[in-house]
Amino acid sequence: MTINVSMQVNGKAASVNVEERTLLVTVLREELRLTGTHVGCDTAQCGACTVHMNGKAVKSCSMLAMQAEGAQILTIEGVAHADGSLHPMQAAFKEHHGLQCGFCTPGMVMNAIDLVQGRPNITEEEIRHGLEGNLCRCTGYHNIVKSIAAGAKAMASAK
Amino acid sequence: MYAFTYHRPASAADAAALALKHTDGKILAGGQSLVQAMKLRLASPSDIIDLGTAKDLVGISQKGNQITIGAMTRHAAVEQSAEVKQLIPALADLAGGIGDRQVRHMGTLGGALANNDPAACYPAAVLGLGATIQTNKRTIAADDFFKGLYETALESSEIITAVTFPAAKRAAYIKFKNPASRFALVGVFVAQMDQGVRLAVTGAASCVFRVPEMEKALGAAFTPESIAKIHVSADDLNSDLHAAADYRAHLITVMAKRAVSKALGQ
Numbered sequence: 001m002t003i004n005v006s007m008q009v010n011g012k013a014a015s016v017n018v019e020e021r022t023l024l025v026t027v028l029r030e031e032l033r034l035t036g037t038h039v040g041c042d043t044a045q046c047g048a049c050t051v052h053m054n055g056k057a058v059k060s061c062s063m064l065a066m067q068a069e070g071a072q073i074l075t076i077e078g079v080a081h082a083d084g085s086l087h088p089m090q091a092a093f094k095e096h097h098g099l100q101c102g103f104c105t106p107g108m109v110m111n112a113i114d115l116v117q118g119r120p121n122i123t124e125e126e127i128r129h130g131l132e133g134n135l136c137r138c139t140g141y142h143n144i145v146k147s148i149a150a151g152a153k154a155m156a157s158a159k
Numbered sequence: 160m161y162a163f164t165y166h167r168p169a170s171a172a173d174a175a176a177l178a179l180k181h182t183d184g185k186i187l188a189g190g191q192s193l194v195q196a197m198k199l200r201l202a203s204p205s206d207i208i209d210l211g212t213a214k215d216l217v218g219i220s221q222k223g224n225q226i227t228i229g230a231m232t233r234h235a236a237v238e239q240s241a242e243v244k245q246l247i248p249a250l251a252d253l254a255g256g257i258g259d260r261q262v263r264h265m266g267t268l269g270g271a272l273a274n275n276d277p278a279a280c281y282p283a284a285v286l287g288l289g290a291t292i293q294t295n296k297r298t299i300a301a302d303d304f305f306k307g308l309y310e311t312a313l314e315s316s317e318i319i320t321a322v323t324f325p326a327a328k329r330a331a332y333i334k335f336k337n338p339a340s341r342f343a344l345v346g347v348f349v350a351q352m353d354q355g356v357r358l359a360v361t362g363a364a365s366c367v368f369r370v371p372e373m374e375k376a377l378g379a380a381f382t383p384e385s386i387a388k389i390h391v392s393a394d395d396l397n398s399d400l401h402a403a404a405d406y407r408a409h410l411i412t413v414m415a416k417r418a419v420s421k422a423l424g425q
């Protein structure tokens with residue numbers, strides 16, 4: 001059976017008819033072709049699929065699309081400015097070499113933007129705790145932590 | 160994942176009626192355990208009854224020396240609640256240590272208790288504080304709720320609606336984390352209540368349990384030293400690739416002592 005699910009994705013109304021068992025990440029990637037949201041583990045461990053639901057970071061592989069009915073969803077495609085210039089957190093990852101292969105990066109950036117909200121002076125320890133749900137196989141995390149600390153400051157001063 | 164029929168009840172009562180009608184169905188809370196279990200085909204419910212729209216199941220309220228938390232309240236909301244932090248800081252601390260922040264944004268108190276994972280954190284607080292679990296049918300004392308491996312006193316169509324936690328004079332939770340999942344390899348919740356001390360252990364056996372010998376010793380003297388020589392037998396404890404039973408037995412005493420120190424603010 002198919003069923004309708006409607007949500008706001010990156011500020012635009014999205015309405016799709018899918019099977020009831022469809023995951024949120026499947027709607028984003030396969031129905032809406034927003035393939036910036038990655039699937040790493042598919043078992044709730046790696047955080048590559050992290051998006052925001054109503055402003056909060058969630059793992060889109062671990063929920064049904066139905067659970068996002070009526071919600072505001074933000075994916076990595078929706079964070080840059082309209083003129084194409086990078087979001088301060090994206091810019092910080094670029095500046096501080098917070099990525100190598102880039103597979104984990106969309107999930108890292110989405111979690112980071114939510115994590116540092118209103119916390120320009122977030123500490124290294126707080127950032128490392130905040131990243132418990134995101135795995136990276138390349139960087140050793142060090143530059144990701146540096147990027148997020150810089151991104152937090154840049155986001156606060158951009159306001 | 161196998162196909163199912165999806166339902167969106169508007170209230171706990173609607174959900175209960177649906178659960179009664181679809182006996183091969185399952186309640187969906189945050190989905191942080193159930194969706195993965197369905198993906199692995201460990202669960203294949205005919206119907207999914209999504210409590211996400213049952214607004215009467217969300218919220219935190221304080222009444223005197225007690226806090227009542229709705230079943231659909233997310234771990235992050237408990238972690239950040241001013242009332243919980245003030246009245247039962249150990250509970251906010253426990254909620255803030257569950258999984259990771261993405262999991263805490265979705266996972267719920269009711270889901271964690273109904274699931275009764277042997278390594279879950281909330282069962283330790285519920286048993287450690289002697290909380291009461293409210294369902295759509297009755298009130299169940301913590302001591303009667305946890306029955307065994309993934310097993311609870313809940314009947315098949317029974318829904319947890321809220322949990323009431325009494326405040327403790329002092330309390331703390333500490334877990335030795337499984338470094339990969341952050342579930343408890345061994346976790347201990349200790350609470351000094353008006354009626355005496357309660358101490359609950361999670362992660363070590365098939366189900367959360369109390370340690371009366373430690374409770375008695377702590378009742379006489381609430382210090383880490385008073386339980387340093389009390390050891391739980393490894394006989395009924397879990398052995399798996401993460402830890403052997405005798406290691407878990409050793410960790411119980413270590414974690415219990417640290418929990419007492421933490422409760423004392425040391």
Ligand SMILES: Cc1cc2nc3c(=O)[nH]c(=O)nc-3n(C[C@H](O)[C@H](O)[C@H](O)COP(=O)(O)OP(=O)(O)OC[C@H]3O[C@@H](n4cnc5c(N)ncnc54)[C@H](O)[C@@H]3O)c2cc1C
Nearest residue numbers: 188189190191192193258266267269270273279280319341
């Ligand atoms: C990566 C990861 C790490 C985790 N780490 C931890 C950890 O460190 N500590 C910890 O304690 N937990 C941990 N969890 C589990 C997490 O807390 C889950 O959120 C929780 O176990 C289940 O809650 P849920 O709301 O997601 O329930 P769901 O997955 O939706 O449901 C779980 C079960 O409970 C039933 N159910 C749900 N709500 C009710 C209700 N109100 N009444 C009756 N039955 C109900 C469902 O039918 C289902 O069988 C982790 C999970 C993940 C994915």
Ligand code: FES
Nearest residue numbers: 040041042047061
């Ligand atoms: S793909 Fe969702 S957590 Fe790894």
Ligand code: FES
Nearest residue numbers: 100104136137138
């Ligand atoms: S940059 Fe390659 S996984 Fe993180």
